[in-house]
Amino acid sequence: MAASPGAVQYGAAAPDFSTQIAQMKVDATQTRVHASDLTSSETMKEALAEEEGVRLTVYRDVAGYSTVGVGHLVLPEDNLRVGDTITYEQALEFLEQDLKKAEAGVQRLVGDLPIYQHEFDALVDLVYNVGEGNVSERESPKLNAAIASADYEGIAEELHYHHAAGAKANGLVYRSERRQAIFMEAAYDDPRPVEIAVAGNLST
Incomplete structure (x- = not known):
């Protein structure tokens, strides 16, 4: 007797629900996940490009470092000098x-x-901007203490870095505000005030 459609097929392999669950991707915009499961969002990449700019000629940044592209610090293996183009x-x-x-x-x-995801993005911006060495326990003890105690508000408070080459830079102030807004509210918009110039052009 043939089994009717939908009839239970005894002896058939049971679905491996644990595997299926493991393969389901958790939505990191709704649930906090392990950082190893995350990469930078496309929105964060766009915000980063806005902050750093995209420059195809090697220049010196405000701290005097040779820089090119989207805030890329030129390394010896890049074989590039100030004035070179990519x-x-x-x-x-x-x-x-x-x-x-x-x-x-x-x-x-x-x-x-x-x-x-947005918390990860904000921290990526921080490390990208100041370097991993500057967020070490020695250099940023309050940030590391906040992380150790799972104090998310405390982490947000430690995302401000305003100085370059020993001087306060307004661009870094706005960037820090944006970074904190990303971390706390998933707000990626540029906080810089936009004004209408006399000629009718947008300016910041």
Whole structure:
């Protein structure tokens, strides 16, 4: 007798629900997850490009470091000097390389502390901007203490970095405000005031 449609097939392999559950991707915008499960969002990449700009000619940043692309600090292996130019594709390659380093730095920084996507993004911006060394326990003890105690508000308070080469930089003030807004509210918009110039052009 043939089994009717929908009839239970005894002896058939039972579905492995534990595997199915493990394969389900948790929505990190709604649930805090382990940092190792996260990478920078596309929205964060756009915000980062806005902050750093995209420059194809090697220049010196406010701290005097040779820089190119999306805030990429020129390394000896890049074989580039101030005044040299790169392609847009090279700029994107540098960005992806630097993002991977920053993401790994954030993963080491937060350890097992679960975080939202936007919290991860804000911390990636921090590490990308100031370097992993500057968020170490020695250099940023309050930030590390907040992470250790799972004090998310305390973490947000420690995301401000305003100085470059020993001087306060207005651009870093706005960037810090944006970083904190990303961390606390998932608000990626640029906080800089926009004014209408006399000629009718937008200016900041």
